[in-house]
Amino acid sequence: xxxxxxxxxxxxxxxxxxxxxxxxxxxxxxxxxxxxxxxxxxxxxxxxxxxxxxxxxxxxxxxxxxxxxxxxxxxxxxxxxxxxxxxxxxxxxxxxxxxxxxxxxxxxxxxxxxxxxxxxxxxxxxxxxxxxxxxxxxxxxxxxxxxxxxxxxxxxxxxxxxxxxxxxxxxxxxxxxxxxxxxxxxxxxxxxxxxxxxxxxxxxxxxxxxxxxxxxxxxxxxxxxxxxxxxxxxxxxxxxxxxxxxxxxxxxxxxxxxxxxxxxxxxxxxxxxxxxxxxxxxxxxxxxxxxxxxxxxxxxxxxxxxxxxxxxxxxxxxxxxxxxxxxxxxxxxxxxxxx
Amino acid sequence: xxxxxxxxxxxxxxxxxxxxxxxxxxxxxxxxxxxxxxxxxxxxxxxxxxxxxxxxxxxxxxxxxxxxxxxxxxxxxxxxxxxxxxxxxxxxxxxxxxxxxxxxxxxxxxxxxxxxxxxxxxxxxxxxxxxxxxxxxxxxxxxxxxxxxxxxxxxxxxxxxxxxxxxxxxxxxxxxxxxxxxxxxxxxxxxxxxxxxxxxxxxxxxxxxxxxxxxxxxxxxxxxxxxxxxxxxxxxxxxxxxxxxxxxxxxxxxxxxxxxxxxxxxxxxxxxxxxxxxxxxxxxxxxxxxxxxxxxxxxxxxxxxxxxxxxxxxxxxxxxxxxxxxxxxxxxxxxxxxx
DNA sequence: AGAATAAATGTTACCGGTAACTCAACTCAT
DNA sequence: ATGAGTTGAGTTACCGGTAACATTTATTCT
Numbered sequence: 001x002x003x004x005x006x007x008x009x010x011x012x013x014x015x016x017x018x019x020x021x022x023x024x025x026x027x028x029x030x031x032x033x034x035x036x037x038x039x040x041x042x043x044x045x046x047x048x049x050x051x052x053x054x055x056x057x058x059x060x061x062x063x064x065x066x067x068x069x070x071x072x073x074x075x076x077x078x079x080x081x082x083x084x085x086x087x088x089x090x091x092x093x094x095x096x097x098x099x100x101x102x103x104x105x106x107x108x109x110x111x112x113x114x115x116x117x118x119x120x121x122x123x124x125x126x127x128x129x130x131x132x133x134x135x136x137x138x139x140x141x142x143x144x145x146x147x148x149x150x151x152x153x154x155x156x157x158x159x160x161x162x163x164x165x166x167x168x169x170x171x172x173x174x175x176x177x178x179x180x181x182x183x184x185x186x187x188x189x190x191x192x193x194x195x196x197x198x199x200x201x202x203x204x205x206x207x208x209x210x211x212x213x214x215x216x217x218x219x220x221x222x223x224x225x226x227x228x229x230x231x232x233x234x235x236x237x238x239x240x241x242x243x244x245x246x247x248x249x250x251x252x253x254x255x256x257x258x259x260x261x262x263x264x265x266x267x268x269x270x271x272x273x274x275x276x277x278x279x280x281x282x283x284x285x286x287x288x289x290x291x292x293x294x295x296x297x298x299x300x301x302x303x304x305x306x307x308x309x310x311x312x313x314x315x316x317x318x319x320x321x322x323x324x325x326x327x328x329x330x331x332x333x334x335x336x337x338x339x
Numbered sequence: 340x341x342x343x344x345x346x347x348x349x350x351x352x353x354x355x356x357x358x359x360x361x362x363x364x365x366x367x368x369x370x371x372x373x374x375x376x377x378x379x380x381x382x383x384x385x386x387x388x389x390x391x392x393x394x395x396x397x398x399x400x401x402x403x404x405x406x407x408x409x410x411x412x413x414x415x416x417x418x419x420x421x422x423x424x425x426x427x428x429x430x431x432x433x434x435x436x437x438x439x440x441x442x443x444x445x446x447x448x449x450x451x452x453x454x455x456x457x458x459x460x461x462x463x464x465x466x467x468x469x470x471x472x473x474x475x476x477x478x479x480x481x482x483x484x485x486x487x488x489x490x491x492x493x494x495x496x497x498x499x500x501x502x503x504x505x506x507x508x509x510x511x512x513x514x515x516x517x518x519x520x521x522x523x524x525x526x527x528x529x530x531x532x533x534x535x536x537x538x539x540x541x542x543x544x545x546x547x548x549x550x551x552x553x554x555x556x557x558x559x560x561x562x563x564x565x566x567x568x569x570x571x572x573x574x575x576x577x578x579x580x581x582x583x584x585x586x587x588x589x590x591x592x593x594x595x596x597x598x599x600x601x602x603x604x605x606x607x608x609x610x611x612x613x614x615x616x617x618x619x620x621x622x623x624x625x626x627x628x629x630x631x632x633x634x635x636x637x638x639x640x641x642x643x644x645x646x647x648x649x650x651x652x653x654x655x656x657x658x659x660x661x662x663x664x665x666x667x668x669x670x671x672x673x674x675x676x677x678x
Numbered sequence: 679a680g681a682a683t684a685a686a687t688g689t690t691a692c693c694g695g696t697a698a699c700t701c702a703a704c705t706c707a708t
Numbered sequence: 709a710t711g712a713g714t715t716g717a718g719t720t721a722c723c724g725g726t727a728a729c730a731t732t733t734a735t736t737c738t
Contacts, residue, residue, distance in 0.1 A: 010485065010486060013724065013725065022687075022688090023687065023688050023689080024688095024725080025687075025688065025689080025725095026686080026688075028725070028726065029686090029726095032726090035685085036685065036686065037686070037687085038685095038687095041686080041687085053481075053482070053485050055458070055461050055462055055486070056462050056724095056725085057462065057464060057723095057724060057725070058462040058463050058464075059398055059401050059402045059408065059463060059464055059723095059725090060402050060693095060723075060724035060725040061724080061725050061726070062398050062725090063398045063399050063694070063695090063723090063724080063725075063726095064692075064693055064724065064725040064726050064727090065693080065725075065726045065727070069398065071442075078424075079418065079425075079427045079428040079431065080421060080424035080428050081424065085417075085418045085419035085420065085424050086418075086419045088418045089417060089418040089419050089445065092418065092443060092444070093445070096444070101442050101459065101463065102442065102443050103410075103440050103441065103442050103443075104431060104441050104442075105431070105435070105441075106428065106431060106432070120440065121440070122394050123395050123396065123397040124397050124398060125398055142392075143392070147349060231626055232627050232629060233626070233629050233630060236630045258626075261630070262630050265630040265632065266630075268632065269632060287570055287571050287572070287597075288571050290571060291571040291572060291574075291575045291600070292604065293604065293607065293608060351694060351695085352694065353694075353695090361717075361718090362717065362718050362719080363694085363695080363696090363718095364695095364696080364717075364718065364719080365716085365717055365718075367695070367696065368696095368716090368717085371696090374715085374716080375716065376716070376717085377716070377717095380716080380717080395694095396693095396694060396695070397695095398693095398694085398695090399693075399694035399695040399696090399723095400694080400695055400696075401695090402694080402695075402696095402723060402725090403694065403695040403696050403697090403722075403723055404696045
């Protein structure tokens with residue numbers, strides 16, 4: 001494909017300008033809608049743009065001007081997840097509306113993976129980054145400081161954020177649910193979660209719940225954290241383990257709704273009734289709950305709003321507009337009838 | 340933050356080279372491991388790289404050399420989806436291993452949205468793109484031709500692809516399931532789907548199933564395609580509609596497993612037994628099926644393999660290595676006991 | 679009408695890397 | 709010891725836009 005230094009596909013701005021009989025600069029101005037241009041000049045340039053199929057080269061633009069690129073890096077734990085998927089979708093939508101491109105990465109709850117991703121992404125001189133890890137390596141923090149690049153930490157609420165934090169108060173979610181479950185008279189409460197690799201925010205909700213138990217002089221009668229990703233099967237299996245180990249368990253707090261639904265199915269398979277025999281509480285407000293015969297007791301979370309706010313905050317910071325450093329995204333305990 | 344043309348964070352290659360007492364070019368070569376350099380030169384450069392916290396500027400690199408960038412654009416219908424999430428995850432992993440960065444976009448089954456995304460992405464001169472739309476606008480096709488950029492179409496199998504196609508044979512999935520459902524003696528079969536905007540590949544599976552019915556001189560007794568995204572509730576609601584309309588329906592083919600599960604729950608709520616009263620067949624092999632008391636009759640699909648193959652094929656094409664133009668990703672009908 | 683002002687367009691230099699080429703130093707065979 | 713071959717390092721030009729400044733053309737005002 002062309003010689004060593006030949007260009008690939010499209011034509012250049014110079015070619016467009018030449019064909020339109022104007023200078024490169026004029027063509028550039030027309031394309032960016034900066035300052036006034038004559039109706040006629042504008043038309044001439046645009047005609048050639050269409051005729052030649054000119055595609056602007058943002059790499060050259062980002063490079064040539066000091067103007068920061070329109071790339072934004074977003075790193076989430078994983079993509080195969082309703083909740084993170086929803087957040088990412090929302091972030092991407094919003095950024096896209098503001099003219100930014102999203103570059104993704106996944107860290108699977110590994111701070112080192114997050115750092116590796118960050119190093120690779122920074123080479124593209126992004127306008128900003130959105131992180132979702134709850135802990136960062138020393139390296140990550142140093143790099144971000146050195147580059148003085150806008151950063152939004154999402155998902156978990158960080159009260160002393162690197163820059164901006166938009167997240168749920170996981171501790172409070174757990175604490176509130178703990179009080180609720182206790183208020184329903186449950187005595188022997190267990191926790192079932194799943195963490196592959198480093199702990200995510202489920203751990204914090206667990207601690208919040210534990211604090212509520214502690215306020216009543218109690219504690220979890222047992223805790224089961226599988227080495228797995230939170231999914232239906234982990235919930236099913238974790239529940240089996242817990243109930244086999246300590247039969248008096250009369251309520252279980254799950255890391256999230258998928259696991260809670262798994263647990264619910266386990267109970268059903270054993271003829272145990274939710275709430276009556278075993279209270280079941282989840283987190284996340286996932287969709288499946290809406291068609292279960294039971295209304296799952298859970299905490300619904302506003303993933304869309306979270307993503308939107310995160311993206312908007314980042315854009316505002318990039319543009320130098322005033323931004324709220326810490327935003328708590330809404331969560332709401334939905335009683336249901338499984339507790 | 341510095342004057343009009345001042346640079347933001349890090350130092351430049353020239354600064355590193357200067358500090359190390361070598362030329363820019365030598366430093367560049369050391370960093371890229373090209374040709375030999377003395378152990379000593381290498382050390383001197385790397386020491387300065389670390390000391391100055393130098394982050395290479397890929398924008399400048401991509402711009403300066405004719406070498407195509409390491410960006411790859413990937414456009415999926417939506418991010419909040421287990422199946423697409425899994426594909427995207429797999430694509431991203433694989434590309435990342437090969438040193439590529441993934442830039443995402445969503446099209447929500449709108450060919451126009453796909454084209455708009457493509458135009459924006461091409462401005463970054465990506466090394467290649469991965470599309471998942473089953474139809475493309477004329478504009479999309481023209482642009483891709485003009486840019487002569489590697490393209491992989493995923494998800495649906497395109498027998499005359501723009502470039503490379505890696506996908507499932509949705510028609511065959513439907514056809515196979517149709518034959519299976521018929522073989523179980525069901526007579527009055529309905530279809531329940533959901534399409535927000537343009538039709539996705541569910542439509543093709545529906546046609547495959549229809550063809551199987553046609554082979555036996557039959558047709559769907561009714562078809563219900565809601566204007567919604569495929570989810571549990573749409574399955575629940577669609578089933579209600581279908582059964583209320585035509586009570587003799589004794590089997591339903593669903594657009595996917597989430598909808599089938601929704602339908603299953605509707606049936607349960609009405610005291611109808613799956614298989615016995617109403618046969619239920621889904622598609623996708625989604626996780627929830629694994630904890631249902633029933634084993635859902637469905638077609639499992641290899642999303643991970645699909646993503647991996649798509650990414651690998653794209654990389655091979657980018658590198659000019661031989662590639663298989665069309666790859667059929669595996670699907671398997673899992674009988675279960677709901678039909 | 680001619681000067682003052684505003685608007686549209688042109689010129690020049692540069693962003694930070696890398697390809698292609700040139701040059702210097704060192705190795706080795708005759 | 710001398711010339712050919714090899715290897716490490718330096719020079720130069722350039723990628724395709726855009727900021728800053730210079731210049732021309734159109735408009736307004738006295």
